[in-house]
Amino acid sequence: MTNLSDVPVSDIDLYSDEVLSDPYESYRTLRDAGSAVYLERFDVWFIGRFKDVRKALSDWQTFSSDKGIGLNPIINEAWDEALICQDPPVHTERRKMINEVLGPVALKPLADTIDGRAEALSQRLVDMQQFDAVADFAHDLPIGVVMDLIGWPEDVRPSLLKLAEGSWNAAGPDNARMRSGLATLQEMMELITEVYDNNRAIEGGFASRLIEASHQGAITRETAIGMLAGYIVAAFETTISAMASSIWLFADNPDEWNKLRSNPKLAVSAANEIVRIESPLQNFSRWCSQDAEMSDGTVIPAGSRVIVSYASANRDDRQFAQPDRFIIDRKEKMNLGFGHGPHGCAGQGLARMELTAVFTAMAEQISGFEITGQPVRALNNISRAFRSLPANIIK
Incomplete structure (x- = not known):
């Protein structure tokens, strides 16, 4: 057993x-x-620290996900079938099904749809002038594109969005937010199960393909439901968070917006920088299967629960120059906002497409942004997001 007098x-x-x-x-x-x-x-x-977080995310044998990624046993048992709670080889096989829908080949036909929606969204903001960066802006593409991609029935979409917002709380330690998140998660699971059991997913979407794979015996009913739940929470909350944060960051850093307007090709790197500096998913937990020596010699003993912090790593001055500054053309390209290793975000390609399309479209029409009211944070054990962000367009 480690002597705590010898460790930080x-x-x-x-x-x-x-x-x-x-x-x-x-x-x-x-x-x-x-x-x-x-x-x-x-x-x-x-x-x-960046170096240690990146190593931990790569070393799934030592920092395992198969005992859950939450800080309480209830969520880890409830999410047992979720993809983020699986290690290879099980994770590898199941992820193939995700990649068939979210890989570059599958996403290519969506490019024109996303671009068109982004241009329409930009024009709508110009017409509105005053808007909420969450409800009026950040919700548009993730809901419109992802809901169709997965193939959720129209009648459940508003409920899924609301339920996804609070579900990450369930992965925290035992506190009031965690208990509230568990209730939200249970409601979401019941809704997903109803869609599954009544075969109500829209034909051709990711949900219907998972359900069909389950009916054919490739995966179990519980696995299909668990994979759908994990994707819902990640796909909506993270992209919506990054979208809203972009308005806040560009309003506070008008020179960076001017950089983008002068060179719209910076939209890709701008998306990466937003995810770096305001990581939508701040921390996940892992289970340490064996003694693990960190870069400074500290040893985490086998059997320990650890928090692997993407958000902390992305602000590490050992890795990034001026890490607390928002710089869309920064030289250090690598960050861990989309994770790393086997559990790197499966939807990051889609998220980047959406973010890049929106910034490209807005750079052509909008001179800048102003925050016009008090931002309201949606405090969450795992994710970082705004609940509302009143803003104004500078034409």
Whole structure:
């Protein structure tokens, strides 16, 4: 057993309202304390330096997902069949089904649809002038494109969006948000199960293909439902978060918007920078299957639960120059906002297409953005997002 007198220890509460509202100073404190820091409040280890996070995400044999990615046993049991809670070779086989829908070949026919929707969205914002960056902007492409791609029945779409927003809370430690998230997650699972059992998915979409694979015996009913649930939560919440954050970041950094207007080809790197500096999914948990030595020599003992922090790694000054600055043409291209290794975000290609299309379209018509009211954060154990963000178009 590790002697805690020999390792960095912290009593920081990463899940308090104060820290969730602005976590980056706490991340810095933990990074500066060591490659791995024992959080005594939660009996977990925090990994926050870029080098160590990237290594942990690659080394699934040591930092395993198959005991769940949450910080409580209830969610880890409930999500047992979700793709993010599987290791290779099971994960590899199941992910092939996702890649058939979200790989480059499959997404290519969607390009014109996404571009057209992005141009229409940009024009609508110009016409509105005053808008909410979440409801009026960020919801448009993820809902319109992803809902069709998956093939959810029209009548369940509004409910799925609302339920997806709070479900990540269930992966946190035992607190009020976690308990609320479990109730939300249960409601979402019941809705998905109803669609599955009554075969109501729209023909040709990802959901109908998963359901058909289940009926043919390639996967179980529970696996199909679990995979659909995992995709819902990730696909909506993360892209919506990045979209809304883009308005906030460009309003606060008008020179960066002017860079994009002068060179629309920077839209791709702008999307990456948004995901770096405001990582939509801040942290996931892993189970340490064997003693793991970090880059500074700290050893995490086998059997430990760890927090692997994408958001902390993406602000690490050991990896990024001026990590707290939003720079759309920064030289350091690699970041972990979409994850890394076997569990790298399966939907990142689609997310990048949506973000790039929107920025390209808006750069042609919009001179800038202003935040016109108090931003409201949607405090969440895992994700970082706005609930509302009043804004104004500068024509």
